[in-house]
Amino acid sequence: MTESSHATAFRAGRRILARCLNSRYIVSLGMGYAQMAVMIAVSLAQVPLFLFYLGKSQFGIWALATQVSIWMQLVDGGMTGALARNLIDYRNDKTGNELQKCLATGARVLCIQGFLVFAFASLLGFFGKSVFGLSSLDALTFQKVMAVLGISTGIGFAGKVAQSWLYSCQRLDLANLIGFILAPLEFALVWILLHQNVGIMSLAWARLSIAVLGVSITWWTSVRWAAFPWRQLASGWDVGMFRRLVAFGGGMFMITIASLLLTATQTAMTTRYLGLTSAAVWATAPKVFMLAQQVVCKLWDYRVPYLSSLMSEDRRALLSQEYISLFGIIAYIAGGTTGVLAAINPAFLELWTAGQIEWEPINNFLMAVFVYNYLLVRCFSDFVLHTKKIGWMPVLMCCEGGLFVLLASLLMPRYGLSGMLFAALIIGILQLPYAWKCFSAYLASDAPALSSLLKKVLGGACCGGILWGMLTLISFCIPSQTSRMYLLLQSIAAITISAPLILRMIISFKNNKQRL
Numbered sequence: 001m002t003e004s005s006h007a008t009a010f011r012a013g014r015r016i017l018a019r020c021l022n023s024r025y026i027v028s029l030g031m032g033y034a035q036m037a038v039m040i041a042v043s044l045a046q047v048p049l050f051l052f053y054l055g056k057s058q059f060g061i062w063a064l065a066t067q068v069s070i071w072m073q074l075v076d077g078g079m080t081g082a083l084a085r086n087l088i089d090y091r092n093d094k095t096g097n098e099l100q101k102c103l104a105t106g107a108r109v110l111c112i113q114g115f116l117v118f119a120f121a122s123l124l125g126f127f128g129k130s131v132f133g134l135s136s137l138d139a140l141t142f143q144k145v146m147a148v149l150g151i152s153t154g155i156g157f158a159g160k161v162a163q164s165w166l167y168s169c170q171r172l173d174l175a176n177l178i179g180f181i182l183a184p185l186e187f188a189l190v191w192i193l194l195h196q197n198v199g200i201m202s203l204a205w206a207r208l209s210i211a212v213l214g215v216s217i218t219w220w221t222s223v224r225w226a227a228f229p230w231r232q233l234a235s236g237w238d239v240g241m242f243r244r245l246v247a248f249g250g251g252m253f254m255i256t257i258a259s260l261l262l263t264a265t266q267t268a269m270t271t272r273y274l275g276l277t278s279a280a281v282w283a284t285a286p287k288v289f290m291l292a293q294q295v296v297c298k299l300w301d302y303r304v305p306y307l308s309s310l311m312s313e314d315r316r317a318l319l320s321q322e323y324i325s326l327f328g329i330i331a332y333i334a335g336g337t338t339g340v341l342a343a344i345n346p347a348f349l350e351l352w353t354a355g356q357i358e359w360e361p362i363n364n365f366l367m368a369v370f371v372y373n374y375l376l377v378r379c380f381s382d383f384v385l386h387t388k389k390i391g392w393m394p395v396l397m398c399c400e401g402g403l404f405v406l407l408a409s410l411l412m413p414r415y416g417l418s419g420m421l422f423a424a425l426i427i428g429i430l431q432l433p434y435a436w437k438c439f440s441a442y443l444a445s446d447a448p449a450l451s452s453l454l455k456k457v458l459g460g461a462c463c464g465g466i467l468w469g470m471l472t473l474i475s476f477c478i479p480s481q482t483s484r485m486y487l488l489l490q491s492i493a494a495i496t497i498s499a500p501l502i503l504r505m506i507i508s509f510k511n512n513k514q515r516l
Contacts, residue, residue: 261401
């Protein structure tokens with residue numbers, strides 16, 4: 001190759017790199033997966049560490065406390081989601097009046113909510129014995145952990161205005177960079193404190209330290225790199241803006257309740273009906289499925305700000321095209337990922353926890369189907385949410401969450417964790433018909449055909465089924481092997497099978513994008 005050819009190739013590569021770096025979606029997604037990689041590594045390293053230093057019972061208390069602290073987020077009342085969505089509309093307001101009202105009102109409300117979170121967390125800590133059936137000693141430990149977690153969660157509210165600003169500016173790359181830095185710092189701090197025999201409070205004190213550091217960095221980043229207009233926070237709040245935020249946030253609040261009923265009640269119910277040891281199992285065994293769910297969710301989450309901007313500009317034809325492309329990618333990736341995890345999780349779990357954590361093989365299949373269903377249904381429900389025309393969906397989702405808790409409480413005493421997973425799977429599809437109705441009504445004539453979306457759903461499911469069958473066959477064809485060997489062979493087979501499928505999918509979607 002001549003020197004001129006080298007120079008031409010270099011310039012072409014530089015242009016491609018510059019184009020990628022100028023795409024906030026690509027940069028945000030790349031940083032999101034970098035953060036996710038660190039968080040996965042930390043999550044996988046934490047479980048053996050916690051089991052070694054704390055044991056199953058203390059680990060179960062921590063799992064319970066962290067899930068209860070998630071419920072403390074209900075104090076938010078949907079304000080964060082309403083603030084982030086409205087900032088997309090007001091950020092480019094020429095007068096700046098609406099933006100000032102939105103920021104000043106949101107900041108004051110969130111700070112008040114932060115104080116309420118601490119109060120509620122401390123109060124709930126006193127009732128651990130009666131509510132969750134804990135022993136006197138475990139209840140005292142739970143009370144101490146909840147007090148510190150209440151402070152941590154309350155401090156987190158002080159940074160939500162800055163987070164919402166980053167979201168509205170489509171600067172999720174900065175938010176992900178912060179998480180990329182803080183996750184290993186928290187793990188290192190926990191390890192040091194555990195080694196100093198601080199016990200379960202090591203986890204709580206580390207969480208508090210990282211909360212303070214995280215809020216400080218988020219505010220500095222939003223001002224320095226996202227031009228956050230912090231001077232506009234000095235004005236008083238506006239009652240009219242507060243009502244607008246509450247009107248949209250009310251629906252968000254009910255949807256948050258529904259989501260928590262479906263996703264953040266499992267540990268509490270497991271502790272109540274099956275004990276702290278089973279709570280430790282639930283906090284560990286489905287971990288890879290939950291992490292995979294978060295990974296695939298990022299494909300949607302980091303595209304939502306752009307889709308919301310298309311909604312604000314009323315460009316529904318382009319919005320429909322972007323949605324079809326994104327939905328197909330999520331369906332195939334979600335199907336393949338859940339199929340692989342259903343096959344390799346038994347060997348991975350045995351190797352990861354040194355045989356301390358076990359659960360029924362059927363649970364892997366139930367988890368795979370549940371996660372696949374959740375990811376696809378979320379594409380419809382979350383789309384409708386960002387249109388601001390949500391209708392009865394919040395009420396229906398709350399009813400769905402309540403039915404899940406009722407059905408799971410009936411099935412768990414007899415069928416254990418399998419009963420809870422079956423309840424989640426059945427209840428998880430109830431919102432789909434109404435979500436589809438709202439979705440179609442919003443896009444009207446630009447709505448994609450149901451048949452085209454069903455083809456993508458079936459294609460993703462078939463992809464997952466094929467991968468699961470091939471990887472499961474390995475354990476039957478090669479008996480009497482160690483878990484390490486099974487995991488190695490299954491991982492090699494998964495990569496070998498998935499690589500050409502992913503390449504073909506990328507080419508297919510690229511061609512479709514060019515035709516659009």
